[in-house]
Structure formats: C-alpha cells, structure tokens
Amino acid sequence: MSRYTPEEKVKIARHPDRPGTADFINALFTGFFEQRGDRFCGEDPSILGGIARFHGRPVTVIGHRKGKNLEENLRCNFGMPSPEGYRKAQRLMRQAEKFGRPIITFVDTPGAYPGREAEERGQGEAIAQCLALMSALEVPVISVITGEGGSGGALALAVANRVLMLEHAVYSVLSPEGFASILWKDSSRAEEACGVMKLTAQDLRRGGIVQGVLREPEGGAHTDWQATFRTVDAALTRELAGLEKLRGPALARQRYEMFRAMGQGLPPAGREEP
Amino acid sequence: MNRTFSRRRDRLLVYQTMREGKITSARRTTCSACGAECANLEWERNLWVCPRCGFHSPVDAYYRLSNILDPGSFQELEERISPADPLSFPGYPAKLSALEEETGLKDGAVAALGRVDGCRAVFALLDSRFLMGSMGTAVGEKITRAAEYAARKKLPLVTFSASGGARMQEGIFSLMQMAKTAAAIQRFQSGGGLYISCFTHPTTGGVTASFASLGDIMLAEPGALIGFAGPRVIEQTIKEQLPEGFQRSEYLLDHGFLDRIVPRSEWRAVLGQLLALHEKGGRS
Known part of the structure; x- marks a missing residue:
C-alpha cells in the first residue's frame, strides 16, 4: 500500500488522466439529470451535480469538476469553485433531503477559488453554510475523495456519514505548496511539506479522518478506469446499504458525533524544550 | 463550585x-x-x-472582555483545554510552550460566561497573540464547547474572531475543526439559540469559512480585514492589484455580509441592545 511516497501520491492524485467526477457519474449512475445554477446569480461549472439512479435508486450526486482538456479546465476553473458552486451544492442537498434521496459526493479540488469576485460574493460564507447544512442532513451522505482534497473547498462537500478515499488520493488542510508558503515562506519546499502533512489516505485512515481506503489498480486509478469504477461502485453499494438502515435523525446524529470527535482524545503536545 | x-x-x-x-x-x-x-x-x-x-x-481576548462585560460578571469556561501535536510538527511544542509562557493562554481562544447590561451570554474569543488566532484542535474544541454550553444553559452565544484561519501545524485535524464548529453552531441555532458573530482585524481562511460566518447577527470592527483567501494569495492568483478597501468591513457591509460596523467603544452598548432584544418574552 505504501510503495509510493507522499510526494509521488500527490502527483498521482493530480494526474490529468485520473477519472474525475463526470467520469464516475457516467460509469456508476444511470439517467443523470444535471441541475445547474444557484438560483441567486450564477452557475459554476466547477461543481457538477444532479439527480441520477444508483443501482436503480434515485440519489443526488455532486462533485468537483476539473475538466478534461484546456478549454474545459478553463471553464471549470481547474476545479476551484466559486460561491455560486457551493450555493448550488446547498440547493441540491436541501432538495435531496426534501425528497429523501441519499447524497453521494466526489471530492477533487485544489481548493476554493481565491479570486476577487469569489471574495466579493462571499466565498467564506458559502463554504460555512455548506458545512452547517451537511452536518444536519437527515439523509445518508457518502463522500469519496477521488483526487485532491484541498482545504475548505474540499471539506465543503465532505461532511458525510462515511468519507472514503481512493488509495492514492490526498486530503489536506491546504495544498502542499500553500502549506510550505505559509509556514516556511517558501512554496518550493512543497515536497518537504508532503512529508510532514500526513495527507495520504493511509495516514488519514489511521487518524480517524476517513472511514475507508479504496484500492486502486497498479500504478494508480488512471491506468485502469474500469477497475477503479468497480471498486468505488462496490464501496458505495456497501456503505449505502449500511446507512439506509438508519433513520433520518440517527444519520444526522452519527455524522455530527463523528466530526465532533475529530481532534479529541489526541495526546497533548509534548512540552519538551527545543 | x-x-x-x-x-x-x-x-x-x-x-x-x-x-x-x-x-x-x-x-x-x-x-x-x-x-x-x-x-x-x-x-x-x-x-x-x-x-x-x-x-x-488587535487586542487580546481578556482586554476585550474587560471592556464589554459588566464588572464582576466574568467567569472563564473550559480553561483546561490544551493543544495537541498530531503531525509531530518540528518545533511546534516548543512554540506552544513559549506562547503559553508569554500570554498565559494554553491556546488561542478564551471562553467565558458574562453579562452585558445584566443580560447573560456565553462568549468565545480568539486571541491573535497566539499563532494569529489560528484554529487548531484546542481552539475548535473550545468554540464547540462554548456553543454546547450555551445550548445547555439556553443562553445566547457571542464570538469575536481574529484569525489567520486553520492552523497549519495541526494539519487535517485543523481543517476538521471547521466542520466541527460549524456543526455545533448549526445545532445550537436550530435549537433556538441566538448567535452573534463579531469579526475583528484580521479574520481569514478557515475561521471565516466556518463558525464566524454563521451568525444570526453579523458585526465587525471598522477597517477589519475579513475574507476567505488572504489578499496576498488573491493578488498572486489574479496577477493584479486589489482595490483600496477590498475585504475590509465597509466593503463586506456594502456587499451584504454584515449587519453593522461597530467601533470598539460601542461594543458594550450594541451587544447590550441585541441581547436585551432577545431576552425571553421580549421584555425590555
């Protein structure tokens, strides 16, 4: 499992041929109906969402979209959402709850877009509302971190009953470049940052941040899409079956308690002198 | 007791x-x-x-409280919460103990019970002297417990934020505090609790993108920098200079994200007014 170093995993997680949200939706779901727009002021293609069937059962599916070629990359802002994207996601999740549909999210973003218009329209508020809303949903929510889980922009779609992670995906408080730039004022020390950040699926499983690690084909998900889809399909089927046994309030409670416990019970920082 | x-x-x-x-x-x-x-x-x-x-x-948490609370009404809550070092980050424990020595705080947040003009409320404040008020596990835990305490006692919650965002040294565990605090606020509010969120200079990143943006009432001090991404990161991304006043309180007020800008000398009066307006039965 740990044949790759954290730096190598970051490269695999960002591989341009890695299956993205649109690919997972095509392969794992039928009858996808895309829902667009935040009903306030815009449509953000960097978040893709809608209604579809998962093994016959209607679900709401939402994920980050990076795009497959330069033109799409630009349109999707390389998977960095704006507030409109997060508000669209909120709209879709509220609707899912109204109609009793489970929610499945695919997480793959370098982070929320740090741009002028995004700030103007309340990037922080949009993410905060996603977190608050997701924490209390009374339907099953499963998130799969498929590539890069960067910062609050990733977490905004990942307050789930079960957070699963592909074996070589990464999930962190900030991109390794941003981390190095903040802590050491030197973004070129990103590789070193990868080493200390504990951003691999294996580390996060150990830390209780994710609940399952999904095996990737030899070399990474981009080498064999079908095998990746089979693994993710099986995991979603299994988790959904487990969660559907719980009633709405119990689902909200389980999710609340899981995140409530994160960071609790860690040993206090040692106070030895340097 | x-x-x-x-x-x-x-x-x-x-x-x-x-x-x-x-x-x-x-x-x-x-x-x-x-x-x-x-x-x-x-x-x-x-x-x-x-x-x-x-x-x-920027002023420290105790100083701020001393200007807002009724004299003698201050009771500190959850003093004992202490930080963790889940990444075994080089130099972090030494940094924490140096800051504890310097500030008397175990980490960057203070929670307290107090009164403003006789109205009781729970207060949670970030203290920017402690690693820029960044939110790691101890800060997240304190905010969460303040919200839980307020819910239990059926009291309003007031927070003052001043933060560089999620604390890098505690990695993903810091990120999770965003979900944890937002969930605690959500639960507190859906139980009928009043939450007043006050921004002070500067508040960015994971604090803006979690509990601080969820207030029923949103207030800020004049000229405070409030945003998700910091101005330096934005300028690097869009490769242009940001206009004067961008991401300042006045700008946020104009864009619909604040109810009011409150000069430091007026916090006590404004909070007193708001808390009284939400007293049980709406008595004056």
Whole structure:
C-alpha cells in the first residue's frame, strides 16, 4: 500500500488522466439529470451535480469538476469553485433531503477559488453554510475523495456519514505548496511539506479522518478506469446499504458525533524544550 | 463550585490591574496602519484604537472582555483545554510552550460566561497573540464547547474572531475543526439559540469559512480585514492589484455580509441592545 511516497501520491492524485467526477457519474449512475445554477446569480461549472439512479435508486450526486482538456479546465476553473458552486451544492442537498434521496459526493479540488469576485460574493460564507447544512442532513451522505482534497473547498462537500478515499488520493488542510508558503515562506519546499502533512489516505485512515481506503489498480486509478469504477461502485453499494438502515435523525446524529470527535482524545503536545 | 467561580472572576480583575500598572505615558507605541507614534496612555484611553487614524489594532481576548462585560460578571469556561501535536510538527511544542509562557493562554481562544447590561451570554474569543488566532484542535474544541454550553444553559452565544484561519501545524485535524464548529453552531441555532458573530482585524481562511460566518447577527470592527483567501494569495492568483478597501468591513457591509460596523467603544452598548432584544418574552 505504501510503495509510493507522499510526494509521488500527490502527483498521482493530480494526474490529468485520473477519472474525475463526470467520469464516475457516467460509469456508476444511470439517467443523470444535471441541475445547474444557484438560483441567486450564477452557475459554476466547477461543481457538477444532479439527480441520477444508483443501482436503480434515485440519489443526488455532486462533485468537483476539473475538466478534461484546456478549454474545459478553463471553464471549470481547474476545479476551484466559486460561491455560486457551493450555493448550488446547498440547493441540491436541501432538495435531496426534501425528497429523501441519499447524497453521494466526489471530492477533487485544489481548493476554493481565491479570486476577487469569489471574495466579493462571499466565498467564506458559502463554504460555512455548506458545512452547517451537511452536518444536519437527515439523509445518508457518502463522500469519496477521488483526487485532491484541498482545504475548505474540499471539506465543503465532505461532511458525510462515511468519507472514503481512493488509495492514492490526498486530503489536506491546504495544498502542499500553500502549506510550505505559509509556514516556511517558501512554496518550493512543497515536497518537504508532503512529508510532514500526513495527507495520504493511509495516514488519514489511521487518524480517524476517513472511514475507508479504496484500492486502486497498479500504478494508480488512471491506468485502469474500469477497475477503479468497480471498486468505488462496490464501496458505495456497501456503505449505502449500511446507512439506509438508519433513520433520518440517527444519520444526522452519527455524522455530527463523528466530526465532533475529530481532534479529541489526541495526546497533548509534548512540552519538551527545543 | 462557588470558590472556583470567584477565583475565575478574580482572574480578569488581576489581569486588569496588571495591565493598568504597565500603562504609562513614558512608553510609546507606533500604529501599524499610519505609522504615528503615540503614548501608551493615550492608546489605552482610546481602547487601542489609533488616536490619529482610527485603526482598530488587535487586542487580546481578556482586554476585550474587560471592556464589554459588566464588572464582576466574568467567569472563564473550559480553561483546561490544551493543544495537541498530531503531525509531530518540528518545533511546534516548543512554540506552544513559549506562547503559553508569554500570554498565559494554553491556546488561542478564551471562553467565558458574562453579562452585558445584566443580560447573560456565553462568549468565545480568539486571541491573535497566539499563532494569529489560528484554529487548531484546542481552539475548535473550545468554540464547540462554548456553543454546547450555551445550548445547555439556553443562553445566547457571542464570538469575536481574529484569525489567520486553520492552523497549519495541526494539519487535517485543523481543517476538521471547521466542520466541527460549524456543526455545533448549526445545532445550537436550530435549537433556538441566538448567535452573534463579531469579526475583528484580521479574520481569514478557515475561521471565516466556518463558525464566524454563521451568525444570526453579523458585526465587525471598522477597517477589519475579513475574507476567505488572504489578499496576498488573491493578488498572486489574479496577477493584479486589489482595490483600496477590498475585504475590509465597509466593503463586506456594502456587499451584504454584515449587519453593522461597530467601533470598539460601542461594543458594550450594541451587544447590550441585541441581547436585551432577545431576552425571553421580549421584555425590555
């Protein structure tokens, strides 16, 4: 499992041929109906969402979209959402709850877009509302971190009953470049940052941040899409079956308690002198 | 029980006396905004708002509370929560103990029970002296417990934020505090609790993108920098200079994200008014 170093995993997680949200939706779901727009002021293609069937059962599916070629990359802002994207996601999740549909999210973003218009329209508020809303949903929510889980922009779609992670995906408080730039004022020390950040699926499983690690084909998900889809399909089927046994309030409670416990019970920082 | 409470109350009094002893007209402080140098006594009389340009310089959590709460009403909550080092980050424990030595805080947040004009409320404040008020596991836990305490006691919750965002040194565990605090606020509010969120300079990143943006009432000090991404990161991304006043309180007010801008000298009056308006039965 740990044949790759954290730096190598970051490269695999960002591989341009890695299956993205649109690919997972095509392969794992039928009858996808895309829902667009935040009903306030815009449509953000960097978040893709809608209604579809998962093994016959209607679900709401939402994920980050990076795009497959330069033109799409630009349109999707390389998977960095704006507030409109997060508000669209909120709209879709509220609707899912109204109609009793489970929610499945695919997480793959370098982070929320740090741009002028995004700030103007309340990037922080949009993410905060996603977190608050997701924490209390009374339907099953499963998130799969498929590539890069960067910062609050990733977490905004990942307050789930079960957070699963592909074996070589990464999930962190900030991109390794941003981390190095903040802590050491030197973004070129990103590789070193990868080493200390504990951003691999294996580390996060150990830390209780994710609940399952999904095996990737030899070399990474981009080498064999079908095998990746089979693994993710099986995991979603299994988790959904487990969660559907719980009633709405119990689902909200389980999710609340899981995140409530994160960071609790860690040993206090040692106070030895340097 | 009573003894514990009175000891906690004393802490704010002792702190105030200690501060007053230190303030003299002989020492001077330069304003980081306009560069004017004024005597500390003059700063103190002006609540550490620059006497020349009006810049609301960051103040510590106890000082802020001492200007807002009814005298003798301060009772600190959850003092014992201490930080963790889940990444075994080089130099982090030493940094924490140096800051504890310097500030008397175990981490960057203070929670307290207090009264404003007789109205009881739970307060949670970030203290920017402690790693820029960044939110790691201890800060997240304190905010969460403050919200839970307020829910249990059916009291309003008031937070003052001042933060660089999620604390890098605690990695993903810091990120999860965003979900944890947002969930706690959501639960508190859906139970009918009043949450007043007050932004002070500067508040960015994971704090703006979690509990601080969820207030029923949203307030800020004048000129405070409030945003998700910091201005330096935005300028690097869009490769252009940001306009004057971008991401400042006044800008957020214009864009619909704040109810009001509150100068430091008016916090007590404004919070008193809001808390009274939400008293049970709406009595005046």
